[in-house]
Amino acid sequence: MPAYSVVGRSLAIPLVLTSLMASAADLQRISPGTSQFRRPVAIARLDEATGVVANRCGTLSLVDLVKWTVVAEYKFGGQLTDVAVSRGLILVTDTKRSRLSVIRISRAGATVLSELPMPTYPLTVQVAPDEKSCTVGSRWARTLTMVTLENGPAIVDTIHLGFGAGEQLYLPDGSRMLVADAFTGRLAVVNTATRDVEHIHDFGAHNIRGLALSNDGQTLLISHQILNDAALPRRSDIIWGVMIDNMLRTANLDDILEGKSGAIYSGQTINVGYAGQGAGDPDSLFIDQTGRAVIALAGVNEVSIGAPFSRAFQRIGVGHRPIDLLPISEGRFVVVNELSDSLTLIDMTKNPAGDAASKDKSIRDGSQDGVESAADVLPAKPVATSPTDNEEYKKRHADKAGKKYNYSATASTYGSSYQGTDIYTSHLSLGPTPELGPAERGEQLFFSARLSHASWFSCHSCHVDGHTNGGQSDTFGDDTEGAPKRVLSLLGVGETGPWGWNGKKSTLSKQIHQSAASTMRGKGLTDKAATDIAAFLKTLQPPPPCQPATTPADKALVKDGRRLFESLSCTDCHTGTVLTSADVYDVGLVDERGLRKFNPPSLRGVGYRENLFHDKRASNLEEVFTKFDHQLDRKLSATELKSLLRYLRSL
Ligand code: HEC
Ligand code: HEC
The missing domain is CATH 1.10.760.10 (Cytochrome c-like domain)
Known part of the structure; x- marks a missing residue:
């Protein structure tokens, strides 16, 4: 038992248990020794002391947040994408069976209470502040489904967004919500009463993975990337984040809600990385009570913690592909590491597990074969973070992207490092995993920004979740310069050779070597690594039919x-x-x-x-x-x- 206790003895209080519905189906409990790739994707808080983790493999893990142990794991099936909690009931989205399920879990067992069919590929679920309803964003159906949770869940309405729904954020009063594009740079304002899409802000961004409000509720914060289609994949440009930028953007919330043109540019753009040390693939985001911005850096296996009210960041190593965060008390939060089947507890208040155990070495840290580590690319001189450098950074950005992305209208600054707080981490494995096969190794590489020079971007930065960010890029992929090409979707790519717009690559491995060498500009890949990525790409299925005929x-x-x-x-x-x-x-x-x-x-x-x-x-x-x-x-x-x-x- 660690020498700390945040929520006192609340563990002893049993979870609410009500009688099960006659039709309810019990979920099978999985024995703790079961070896499988779980791929945890999201976590929600069930009660003071308990977290529930949705695993892509179709199981739910129940975690004791105080004892920091896995309490139970239940087999649900399907392919889970998100989890939320409303009044003690668990809501999970399952893309395989296209549904939203309501589950009751207690330490006595887990039961599916009801299921609702959802439009194709439900990706995110968010509960309204009054907990009387929730919304489900569907990636391929490009809809937002409003579901009432009173008297059993029922669909109230399906709103067509015109883009694949991803991240969602309710305003505290529940009157409106924001829904981000799952692939490119759109952000919709939805009125939850009239169910109208009131405004769509479109900015030259992609991979919008984190939405949060400042503590005073006036500023919207967005984590995202920008692909600069005028940049060339030269090491000198990549190292500054000129080609792909990893950003934290602030915008005035009222302007966003009113749909003011340029509202999205009304605040600041803060670069989460530093020269020579990119912050590949910023993902989930929250603002803690002291105003610190905490951002999961999915591509570099780190979490970035901003100093309160400043642009300085402290970066902490976590597991592989951190993609969800759960604040549990002041200065403490949990990180979900999708590709290392683990959670990390981050504690900025005290050492949660005693000095000896504060780092679990068994975690896969992504330092595979042929992958550049941060130490390989750091400039010999210390990274300067003076205003002069910021000016240079701004100038470079303004030159390359000023017109298109309106940088000139915003103050873009470049993050600096700070070492203000002692931060302790404790890793928790969700269970044994089998030895990685080629496709699993390839998946880790595909999502690793360490493949790129200075860790600014991964394959996923452009080929978002294997699809495309909709952008255009001069990747040198066709051996020419000055002829940028549209980023191709890789869904179904295993069957569509030859590859490249010019059809010059006769095997996927050749294309992958080329992408690693000329686009990523890292150390390049070993043949084994390229074969592994090819094995992963072959697992990517084509998207479902866009508008199947009905009548x-x-x-x-x-x-x-x-x-x-x-x-x-x-x-x-x-x-x-x-x-x-x-x-x-x-x-x-x-x-x-x-x-x-x-x-x-x-x-x-x-x-x-x-x-x-x-x-x-x-x-x-x-x-x-x-x-x-x-x-x-x-x-x-x-x-x-x-x-x-x-x-x-x-x-
Ligand atoms: C900066 C954006 C960017 C990044 C990062 C990127 N790609 Fe691409 N990718 C492109 C573009 C643009 C094309 C089309 C280029 C062309 O054919 O001239 C492409 C083409 C491809 C193709 C050919 C698809 C087809 O149908 O012919 C494959 C395969 C591919 N990329 C894999 C990868 C892999 C693997 C990585 C990581 C090692 C990667 N890409 C990183 C932008 C990117
Ligand atoms: C002679 C070969 C050829 C024929 C015939 C042909 N296409 Fe194409 N098609 C292409 C090529 C090559 C491209 C890509 C051109 C480019 O982007 O520069 C393309 C692109 C397209 C695209 C755009 C796809 C994208 O992702 O950008 C569509 C849609 C399309 N074709 C539909 C059709 C339809 C419908 C027909 C019949 C009327 C047709 N094509 C006939 C070769 C052909």
């Missing part, structure tokens, strides 16, 4: 569109189930360096894409045919265009 009339329209697709010979180049082919073709589009022949992108999930062609020159699917007459030798009639578009959107 008989709709089905007939899709069928007409398919017939037209064949009669117009689209199938010459977009063939089979993968809807691409192995060759390169000149379709009349030339890039800035004179390249004319491109490998057709797979049309699976084409309806999700907002900008099309290699340089995003078509701003929507319709323009591919109306503005660019793509491979058409005649104008399509309005009816033909309608059916062709309907078919493409059904893919």
Whole structure:
């Protein structure tokens, strides 16, 4: 028993136990010795002393936050993405079975009380401040589902956002909520009473993974990344965060709620990394009682703790891929480490486990083969953090991205390190894990920013969760400079060779080596590491059909569109189930360096894409045919265009 106790003897108080519904299904308890990859993705607080962790593998772990032990694990099935608690009941989202489940767990057992079908790929669940309702964000259905929790859960409404729903944040009065784009840079303001999307702020960002309010409730804080499409992957640019920036942005909340133009730029942009030491993939975020910003740095296996009211950060090593945070009392919080099947307790008040045990060496710290460690890239001179450097940083940013992202309107500063507080960590394994196989090793590498020079970004920074951030980048991937290309989705990429827009990579491993060498600019990869990443990429399934046909009339329209697709010979180049082919073709589009022949992108999930062609020159699917007459030798009639578009959107 550690020599500290924060919540006193509340452990002795049993959890609320009410009689189970007749139809309720009990969950099987898993024996503590069971070896499996759990992949914890989210944690919620069940009561003072208990946390519940949703594991992607389909189990729920119950953790005693005082004794710092795993109390029980229950098999639920499916693929869990998020967990929240309302009045002692647990809400979990499951993408495999597309549902929201309500579960009661006590130390006596776990029971599923009810389940609600949800739109495709429920990713996040958030409980309203009055705990009478919750909202579920669906990534592929691109919806926000409002669910009442009174008298058993029921769907009240489904709001179409037009973008994949990710992070959510309720205002304290519950009147409105903010929903962030799961892939690119949009943030919607939703009125929870009228259920209207009141405003959508769109800024040149992506990977919005953390939303929080300042303690006075007036400022919104957002953790996200920016891909600068004008930057080149040169070590000298990467080291300053010019190519991909890891940011904490502040904005005036009232301006955001009112939908003022430029509201998102009304505050400051604070760079979480420092020169030579990037903060790859900022993720979950909260503000503690003293005003410290705590940010999980998912790509570098660290947590960044900001000094109160300052831009200085202290960084603490945790487990692999920290993606959720749970504050438990002043100065203490829990970190969920997805890819090391563990939790980390961070204590800024005292040493939770005594000096000897304060670091658990068994944790996988991501220092794999061929991966650059922070020490390899730190400049020989100490990192300067004077205002002069800040000016230089600002200038570089303004030059490269000023127009597009309006940096000039904001004060962008660059984080500095501080060593203000003694911070103690204690790791907790959620259970035994088997030896990592190639795909699991590849997954760790894919999400590791240590692959890039100075740890600024991972593969996931551009290929968000294997998909795309919707951006464009000069990756040197086609061996030319000055011809940035749209970031391709890697969902289903195992079947769509050859790779690269120019179709020059005959194997995935070759493409991966190229990405590591010319885009990441780290130490490069060993062959084994590249094969591992290829094994991981092959596990990525294509996205579900964008708008499957529903009514008989709709089905007939899709069928007409398919017939037209064949009669117009689209199938010459977009063939089979993968809807691409192995060759390169000149379709009349030339890039800035004179390249004319491109490998057709797979049309699976084409309806999700907002900008099309290699340089995003078509701003929507319709323009591919109306503005660019793509491979058409005649104008399509309005009816033909309608059916062709309907078919493409059904893919
Ligand atoms: C800075 C953004 C960025 C990062 C980081 C990045 N990529 Fe890419 N990736 C791109 C772009 C842009 C393309 C298209 C480039 C081209 O073909 O010219 C691409 C193409 C690819 C392709 C080819 C896809 C296809 O369908 O042909 C694969 C595979 C790939 N990347 C894997 C990776 C891996 C693995 C990593 C990490 C080692 C990585 N990428 C890191 C931007 C990025
Ligand atoms: C001669 C081969 C060829 C034929 C025929 C062809 N395409 Fe393409 N298609 C391509 C290539 C190559 C690209 C990528 C061009 C670029 O981005 O520079 C492309 C791109 C597209 C895109 C944009 C995809 C994206 O992600 O940017 C769509 C949509 C598309 N084709 C649909 C069609 C349809 C519908 C037809 C029939 C009318 C058709 N294509 C006929 C080769 C072909």
